[in-house]
Structures are given as C-alpha cells and as structure tokens.
Amino acid sequence: MSNKGFIFIETVVVLVVLAASLIGLYSTFSSVINNIEKRKQxxxxxxxxxxxxxxxxxxxxxxxxxxxxxxxxxxxxxxxxxxxxxxxxxxxxxxxxxxxxxxxxxxxxxxxxxxxxxxxxxxxxxxxxxxxxxxxxxxxxxxxxxx
Amino acid sequence: MDIIFLFFYTRDIIKIGGSMKKGIISMSVIYTFLILFILTMTTILSSYIIRNNLVKEVISEAKEEIYNVE
Structure with a gap:
C-alpha cells in the first residue's frame, strides 16, 4: 500500500524524461528537414x-x-x-x-x-x-x- | 533508456488505477502513440533524404551532359 505513491512518482518521472527525449528528437528531425528544404533553392x-x-x-x-x-x-x-x-x-x-x-x-x-x-x-x-x-x-x- | 524503464514498470503502472483493464488500455495507448510517432518521423525523414539524393544525382548527370556537349 505504501508503495503506491512511489510508483506514481516514478511513472511521472519516466513520462517526463520520455517527453523530453521526444522533444529533442523532434528538434533534430525538424533541423534536418529545414536543411533539406533550403536545398530546394x-x-x-x-x-x-x-x-x-x-x-x-x-x-x-x-x-x-x-x-x-x-x-x-x-x-x-x-x-x-x-x-x-x-x-x-x-x-x-x-x-x-x-x-x-x-x-x-x-x-x-x-x-x-x-x-x-x-x-x-x-x-x-x-x-x-x-x-x-x-x-x-x-x-x-x-x-x-x-x- | 526511458522505453526500457517503461517496460519494466508496466506491470506496476497497470496496477495504479486499481484495475488491470484500465491499466492495460492506458499503457497500450501510450505505446501506440510512441510507436506511431517514431515510425512517422522515420518515414518522413527517410523519404526526404532519398528524394534529396535522387535530385542531386539527376542534377549532377545533367551538368555532366552539359560539359560533354561543350
């Protein structure tokens, strides 16, 4: 019973870390796309x-x-x-x-x-x-x- | 790394709501979004890169033709 709060916090921490890494991935992705879009000219x-x-x-x-x-x-x-x-x-x-x-x-x-x-x-x-x-x-x- | 943690704690996370069914549904939704997101990004990125390389090849061949004609 006393572990419930701990598990919840861990879940939140994992989700936050996951969100941060996905944001980093998206920014890398959009910088590569921008570079390629520039080459269109x-x-x-x-x-x-x-x-x-x-x-x-x-x-x-x-x-x-x-x-x-x-x-x-x-x-x-x-x-x-x-x-x-x-x-x-x-x-x-x-x-x-x-x-x-x-x-x-x-x-x-x-x-x-x-x-x-x-x-x-x-x-x-x-x-x-x-x-x-x-x-x-x-x-x-x-x-x-x-x- | 984070995905590994998510897998390890899945069973505990599923138990949070007190109901196995709710837990499985919510975890499935999270995993589905994750996989779809990564797949979409990979597909878009690879199609851009392939198109870019193809166009570069065509242009360099056109330039070679121009040099040869001269």
Missing amino acids: YDNINDVYKVKIIKDLIVNEPSGTYTVINNSNCTNYMNSDCKEVFSELAVSEVLITGNNIQTIIDLDIDISNTMKEYLKTINKNEESLIVRFNRSGENYYSSLELR
Missing part, C-alpha cells in the same frame, strides 16, 4: 540550363580570385545583350570564381550570406560560374564549372 534543373546560357554569353573571361557581375557591369565581360538576358532570366548576380572557393568563403567580401551558404555546397577546387536568380522575392542559386 539550389541547382534546380531549369536554373542549370539558364547558367549554361549565361556562360555562353561570356566574351572576356575575368581573372582573379572572384568577379561579381551584375546588370551594371555585365557588358565588360559579356555580349552587349547581356542586360536583356539577365532581365529575361531573372538574374540578380553572377559570381565567377577562381579555383579556390574556400578563400572566397573565408574572405569578408561583399556577397550575401546565402551565396556563401551555396558556395559551401559546391566543388571548391574548380573555377565556377555561380548565378543568383530572384523569383518572387526568393533567391535561387545554380552553378557550372568553367571547364
């Missing part, structure tokens, strides 16, 4: 072919660790119709990197954090052309290596 198949189109526009390939190309300076590196193409394909920014992308990630340069997050997911030892698209206020990234 990287390397969509349409965007990969759009990057190919932009790659074909390049006339003067820039040298150096990195070059940022946008609507205002695209004619320095690409065909004269680059502005129309950028507008048509919803391109915000083009980043051309050297073969050491890790340096760009570590440097404090004027590229957005989301771009840096994307750079971490690609092959860091190849010269690459990375394009940021902006559709409905969302940024999408895609890239091709400059082989």
